Amino acid sequence: MATEQPPHDNNWYEDTDEEVADQSVGLPKIGSFTLYKITPPLLDPEDLEMWIDEVRKTLRGHNLHNLIDKSIPWPTRDSPNRRKWKALSIQVRTWISSSIDYEVRRSIFDRGVRTVFADELVEQIKDYMEIESYGVLRLAMKSWMKCTRKQYSTNREFINAIRTKYRTLLGLKLGPAPYFAIQKMIMELMEVPDLKSFIVLKDNELDGIKNPVTTITVADFQRYCTSIEQHIKMTNADYASFSSR
Structure with a gap:
């Protein structure tokens, strides 16, 4: 019976691994090699x-x-x-x-x-x-969902936290859409009396956008964060207290 010959071509990337009967085929002699630890060790x-x-x-x-x-x-x-x-x-x-x-x-x-x-x-x-x-995904989402204004000493600390947590979700290829991130921030800050009138204006802006879930981008979310931060700074409302729910 004729032995099967390899194809007559130059494609050395094709079938680079030969099929073997079991793991013992083609092994080197014991003691004929040295394996050095991979650094850094696997953690993430x-x-x-x-x-x-x-x-x-x-x-x-x-x-x-x-x-x-x-x-x-x-x-x-x-x-x-x-x-x-x-x-x-x-x-x-x-x-x-x-x-x-x-x-x-x-x-x-x-x-x-x-x-x-x-x-x-x-x-x-x-x-x-x-x-x-x-x-990791579950903890990141839980951290985002539980993020509230009451957890932070100042309004800007809260905004920075919600921005950071949202970036983490995006880095993990998780939602939510930027529109929902803005809504979460607005709903929390709506409870701060000194900010309420301004936040209502920002909320009305969202209401005027057609198909906000698909239209609003991450850049828009960043702009909303910056706009609210600037208003807080201009009105010295960073330490403004929030109402009890």
Whole structure:
């Protein structure tokens, strides 16, 4: 039976990874390489993809990259390469463990999920970071929704806080639309007697805009913040008290 030949072309980016029967195929000799810790260690969920790329690149340089590929099966327990595979997988797992932040590592291990081999640990890191990323989004949204004028000593502190929290949401690819951000700020400041007449004017401006949810931009939100801040400064209303609800 003829052996299948590779295509006669120059496309070296096509099928760069050969299919292998299991993770033990093509591994280097034990002790023939050195793995240096990745710095800085993985901490932020936003850095996960870049960190994974660095892990793969490092392991690929030593033909160890298949050890973190969960889609490739482990060798059977009677495989002639079983001892080498087990030793190298555990070695790579130890290296990966040393390349993540201590608190992240402790949190993953405290979950009690088995992470004896390299691909198991990588999967748990991905899973943990996905949950952490969701937690960051949830906390950011909760912080935004609970932001009120009463939490701050001055009116300008409140405006700066709501602006900062809104920017955080935008950076996390979350809403709400700028129109709702303006409305939230206006509703809170409407409770400040010394600002009420001016805030009513700004609210009326919003009412005059057609399709405000889709029309108003982030730049408009910034302009509203600046306009109200300037009015507060001109009228010395920064420490003006708010009414009780």
